[in-house]
Amino acid sequence: MKFHEFKISGKNLTPAKAKPFETITPWAAKLWPLPILLLATLVRLYGSTASAIWCDEGSSLLMSQYSPSLIWIHSAHDVHPPLYFLLLHIWIGAFGDSLFSIRFLSVLTGIGTVGLGMWLVYQVATRHAAIVAGVLMALLPIAVRYSQEVRMYSLMGLWLLGATLALVYWVRKPERHRYLVIYVLLMTASFYTHYFTGLCALSHWAYLTVVRSEKRRLVTLPAWWVANSFIAMLYAPWIPGLIDLLQHLDQLRAGGDIGWIEPITMASLPSTLWQYLTLSDAQNLRWPLYLALPLALVLVTGAVCLRDRSPYKFNVLLAIYAFLPLIVVFVVSWKVPLLVERYLMFSALGLPMILAIAIDQLRRHFRYAAVAMLVTVLTVELVGLHNDYQTDDEQFDKLVNYVNENYQANDRIVVSDLFWYFSYVYYNKTGSVPLLYTPPRADGTSGRPGDYGFGTLVNSDADRVYLDSLEMLPLGQTRVWLVSNSAPPDDFASIPGNWNKVSTLKVGDTQVRLYTLRRQ
Known part of the structure; x- marks a missing residue:
């Protein structure tokens, strides 16, 4: 049955009921x-x-x-x-x-x-x-x-x-x-x-x-x-x-x-x-x-x-x-x-x-x-x-674009949670693979995602992506960007003593902090 044919329970309506549309012109009634x-x-x-x-x-x-x-x-x-x-x-x-x-x-x-x-x-x-x-x-x-x-x-x-x-x-x-x-x-x-x-x-x-x-x-x-x-x-x-x-x-x-x-x-x-x-x-x-x-x-x-x-x-x-x-x-x-x-x-x-x-x-x-x-x-x-x-002007892409604009060669980017990680990957234009912070849990077990759920999307690159401790960054590293929730408690609770905070940008409920690393 064509879309413009008019039926109720399989029965055609009388022309009188269709008249308001037919008086427009037949082709217009179909549109x-x-x-x-x-x-x-x-x-x-x-x-x-x-x-x-x-x-x-x-x-x-x-x-x-x-x-x-x-x-x-x-x-x-x-x-x-x-x-x-x-x-x-x-x-x-x-x-x-x-x-x-x-x-x-x-x-x-x-x-x-x-x-x-x-x-x-x-x-x-x-x-x-x-x-x-x-x-x-x-x-x-x-x-x-x-x-x-x-x-x-x-x-x-x-x-x-x-x-x-x-x-x-x-x-x-x-x-x-x-x-x-x-x-x-x-x-x-x-x-x-x-x-x-x-x-x-x-x-x-x-x-x-x-x-x-x-x-x-x-x-x-x-x-x-x-x-x-x-x-x-x-x-x-x-x-x-x-x-x-x-x-x-x-x-x-x-x-x-x-x-x-x-x-x-x-x-x-x-x-x-x-x-x-x-x-x-x-x-x-x-x-x-x-x-x-x-x-x-x-x-x-x-x-x-x-x-x-x-x-x-x-x-x-x-x-x-x-x-x-x-x-x-x-x-x-x-x-x-x-x-x-x-x-x-x-x-x-x-x-x-x-x-x-x-x-x-x-x-x-x-x-x-x-x-x-x-x-x-x-x-x-x-x-x-x-x-x-209704959208908030302070959105996550603004934070990532800030990093993109101020990124320097060999900087490392560390994201505290998978919730932010996937969005960051989309907006990231630095060419550097963001790291995912995966510290051990309170009971000592690994904090890395499992093979099921969101973890399936990153586990295959575990060696390149996961960072279990900030101290595990390469010794020659000089600048690190930390991306996390802006509300306490701090996802990066333990910042190494030789890290010096240079800047902080808060965007909505997230923040990015830039640190320079001093040689010990």
Whole structure:
């Protein structure tokens, strides 16, 4: 079905309902998604290079520098599957590693996600609803933020919305197996992008257990089981690496790659919904206002589902897609903290689609109420975009550029933590390989990273990169730059007595100190 054809539950609308668009001119009526995609593009491009590369982005860039075969090996030791890193490797080879270029890959997938969201709503509701959904998705703060990062979350959203759209087509015509083929490919791609894809798969299974087609539950159809078997087979090459990773959780925990997520409270659930729409947990608000937005989202979703009289209950699919992953992660997090809003960005995309359908339904009977609801949602989103565009002038790249400008031949650069190390490597223009400070732990064990988690990216260069003690620098060394957190305690607690501090530059929560070394 062409994108401009207008259907609800597989039935063509009457010309009278399509008339407002047809009076524009037929060709213009077909181009209505373009202004929305342009809006999505502008919103994502604006400020996309304003913030400095941070640790996770730096790790993506370091991973992408390996060959495809080594990316497969190293990502098996990392906490994310390899597909995004492979695509980033190809992208950088074609377009370079400028800040604009490396983030533009996520911008593109974010724009594609908006297009798929409009297409999905167009299939399950009306053109008016699809237009509103497109605008709300274009401005959705969490989607904008992670369309501006060198990470896999925007790509994951693209795969999973595409898979959900393919599922809608298949549900309408289960005999059309080509839709399941598309579904298999998109779900497999997403599984190779992020492990939380399993939550979307759970949502699809949950939906199919409640929907019927010709008095049969679609979840029982052999074609559905065969399709999921193919997903499992295509994912099988990655299973040994995943099992190996799970067997080394202690190393990941020791290195801080897992275990850093804060324990949840009862406030975590509503706060996550606030994060989706405003990029703030909103816990500074009075409790009636704090609970108002989450409660409104739940009530609107419930109303949209109850008003769904179609045989396929696609509104229920959107509700499950948006809320079930969050609920599952919230419950599991009482045992093992996993609740991080960016991991669930894909399911947050369901909220603007649900809200758009609700606004469209309200418009038919209470036009002014629909306008008020739309203005309210847009206002909340604009607050979130304002929060997203706020950047600190004192950013890490300023510190690295200071070193680049004042570096002298044979200077050595020592970074105190992996959190800063990956970002430093990206901005470093001196030609000198930065050293990573790895002093022994308090119990005497090695402070070097393990082979799993971030450590996999630097362990192969351990002899060139790790510095267990400042006294181990070569005797002929005359100047050393120390990069660390600016807040106490000092990461470099023990400075050799023959070191003389020349200068200090503090940038945000980091600092760089230049020392000259006197011969003893």
